Amino acid sequence: MSVVITGATGRLGRLVVEDLLAGGLPADQITATGRDTAKLADLAAQGVRTARADFGDPASLKAAFEGADTVLLVSGSEVGRRVDQHRNAVEAARDAGVGHLVYTSVLNAAESSLILAPEHKATEEIILASGLTHTLLRNGWYTENYEQQLQQARETGAVLTSAGAGRVASASRPDYAAAAAAVLRDPAAHADRVYELSGDTAWTFDELAAAMGRALGREVVVHDVTPEGHQAALIGAGLDEGTARFVVGLDTGTREGGLASATGELSRLIGRPTTPMAETLASLA
Ligand SMILES: NC(=O)c1ccc[n+]([C@@H]2O[C@H](COP(=O)([O-])OP(=O)(O)OC[C@H]3O[C@@H](n4cnc5c(N)ncnc54)[C@H](OP(=O)(O)O)[C@@H]3O)[C@@H](O)[C@H]2O)c1
Known part of the structure; x- marks a missing residue:
């Protein structure tokens, strides 16, 4: 078996490589790739093959994909450029004769109104049209995405949001990495499957603030504001307008329930409950 992982210089991809190694997959059957292979030197020192792969x-x-049985395409981080980048990766996988392509998509990609969903939906369509055997891992939210709000709550005692009563079924990044590793260990068992992956519990922002309060040892309250008020506050805090609009767009999608599905599919895939939101916040704190 040979497995290639894109984005192994990033946090999720690295965790997948580490999970595969910990599970006993021989290092020389894993190729960790990224734009800068110097960031993969410690993995290379453990016998993992490394290669440069730029979308x-x-x-x-x-x-990088030549000779691979399976490729994990970790979605890129350059929002707005990803459809063309992912198309390059899918076409390269097809041209290299890869047997199975695994892609990290977004929860409910086909119907989601989340600001991030269109690029994932388009990528899924490219994968389906390629004819490659595939697995779509539609990842929900990482709890780690709230690290910055946790630091703000430490300083201000408040969580600023415009997500209202929207719930978030988040799980930890290592949970999602474990799911990807489970699929990569036995790809044939997951051929042409679509998994809606999310945390076991869909929490509210009041519950998030309470968990932050416990993690920080101080009172933390929610400041739930309008999207316009949120955008103005973010710009006032120094964000550029595009970034502020993006953050508010994420909260709008959250308010509309885009991150709320607790499907149980992640815990089933990894064979254990997902990591509770409060546990991840406590370790981040
Ligand atoms: N579910 C969620 O809550 C959530 C949250 C954030 C992001 N995501 C998505 O999940 C992906 C993995 O998350 P993460 O936390 O591991 O993100 P991350 O730490 O930012 O890693 C992103 C990875 O994508 C690579 N990449 C970006 N542009 C590339 C290009 N043009 N060619 C080749 N590689 C490229 C980066 O390589 P370099 O080291 O060269 O930059 C890095 O390895 C993200 O990229 C994003 O699509 C999901």
Whole structure:
């Protein structure tokens, strides 16, 4: 078995490599890739193969994927450029004769109104059209996404949001990495499957603030504001307008329930409950 992982210089991809190693997959059957292989030196020292793979450079992708049974395409982080980048990766996988492509998508990608969903939906369509055997891991929210709000709550005692009563079924990044590793260990068992992955519990922002309060040892309250008020506050705090609009857009999707589905599919895939939101916040604190 040979497995190639894109985005292994990032947090999720690295966790997947570490999970595969911990589960006993021989290091020389794993290829960790990224734009800068120097960031993978410690994995190389453990015997993991490394290769440069840049979504903007199709030749690098094809060379990195050559001979792989399975490729994990970790969605890129350059929002707005990802459809073309992912198309390059899918075409490279097809041209390299890869047997199975696994992709990290977003929860309910096909119907979601989340601001992030269109790029994932388009990528899924490219994968389906490629004819490659595939697994779609539609990842919900990482609890770690609230690290910055946790630091703000430490300083201000408040969580600023415009997500209203929207719930979030978050899980920890290592939970999602464990799911990807489970699929990579036995891809045939997950051929042409779509998994809606999320935490076991859908929490409210009041519950988030209470958990932050316990983690920080201070009172934390929710400041639930209008989208307009949220955007103005973020710009006032120094964010540029585009970033502020993006953050508010995420909260709008959250308010509309885009991150609320607690499907149980993640815990079933990893064979244990997902990590509770409060536990992840406590370790971040
Ligand atoms: N579910 C969620 O809550 C959530 C939250 C945030 C992000 N995401 C998505 O999940 C992905 C993985 O999350 P993460 O926490 O591991 O993100 P991350 O730490 O930012 O890692 C992103 C990875 O994508 C790679 N990448 C970006 N542009 C690339 C390009 N043009 N060519 C090749 N590689 C490229 C980065 O490589 P470099 O080291 O070269 O930059 C890095 O390895 C993200 O990229 C994003 O699509 C999901």
